Amino acid sequence: MKSRVLNFKKYTKVKFDSYQTIPIPYPPLSKIYLCYVQILKAAKLPSFFDTKTKLAYPTIATNNQLFFLDNFLLLYAIQIQNLPISGCYILQTDIDLPSLEYQLSTRLFTLITELKFDIKQINPNNVLNAFNTSLSKHAIYDFNSTHTDKPRSEFSLDLLSKLIGCSRNQLLYQQKQINNAYSIKVQQLKQKCVALQHPQPSAELFWSAQHGN
Structure with a gap:
């Protein structure tokens, strides 16, 4: 329409x-x-x-x-x-x-x-980065002041866990799972692409590398 x-x-x-x-x-x-x-x-x-x-x-x-x-x-x-x-x-x-x-x-x-x-479904590091770079610093400070004796204009993992209603360890475990999954994907790519196995990959290496299927 x-x-x-x-x-x-x-x-x-x-x-x-x-x-x-x-x-x-x-x-x-x-x-x-x-x-x-x-x-x-x-x-x-x-x-x-x-x-x-x-x-x-x-x-x-x-x-x-x-x-x-x-x-x-x-x-x-x-x-x-x-x-x-x-x-x-x-x-x-x-x-x-x-x-x-x-x-x-x-x-x-x-x-x-x-x-x-x-x-x-949460990526703790991405959420924290987005909050700390984009939200109102004044709002973060005011929210912090209701949860800590030493408020600051920055979101922490502890504060995020309190806000979501889970433990800090749950968020740490979730981030570890995300990091591990990323590492596995990188290793799989390295096995298929010789250029990625080089300490300092360059465009020339990618052009000349023999890629796996």
């Missing part, structure tokens, strides 16, 4: 189904959305979703794109299933980016405590 082209000048609030548009995070918030993706792909999603969200007011060039400013759980869910969306447009000049980053970060922490997770 063709995307519906809306006359946005007539709307402050709109309702539509997700298949009618191209829903994406507001670009300056895309890294925070990836933090949601990292954790939600290992979660059991709720049966019902709050379909209300704030959207960045589009330009003519982005007429069919929906730039989500909040409710990233809904944004993630509509990548999997069609859901109705009730949007309220915000002029881009009125967007308070630091405030949104803080709100989205704290909302993610709350959301994680509400969901159930399959630990085997």
Whole structure:
């Protein structure tokens, strides 16, 4: 079905189904959305979703794109299933980016405590790296302050385990399993490719190497 082209000048609030548009995070918030993706792909999603969200007011060039400013759980869910969306447009000049980053970060922490997770689907190192490089430092510090006497603006493995509701050892074991699986794949590739057996592989080695089947 063709995307519906809306006359946005007539709307402050709109309702539509997700298949009618191209829903994406507001670009300056895309890294925070990836933090949601990292954790939600290992979660059991709720049966019902709050379909209300704030959207960045589009330009003519982005007429069919929906730039989500909040409710990233809904944004993630509509990548999997069609859901109705009730949007309220915000002029881009009125967007308070630091405030949104803080709100989205704290909302993610709350959301994680509400969901159930399959630990085997979590990559602890990737989650920690995403959180520490993309989420609001202020939000991380505030969350840390509720769990430790010496808060800091960085997520630790201990804090992640408390947030998810598992033990630190479970996350360490999961990361060990991931690392072992990666090592096995590397060894298998080395057995098939002579170039990878060289201490310092180069493009020339790959061109001249005899590859196995």
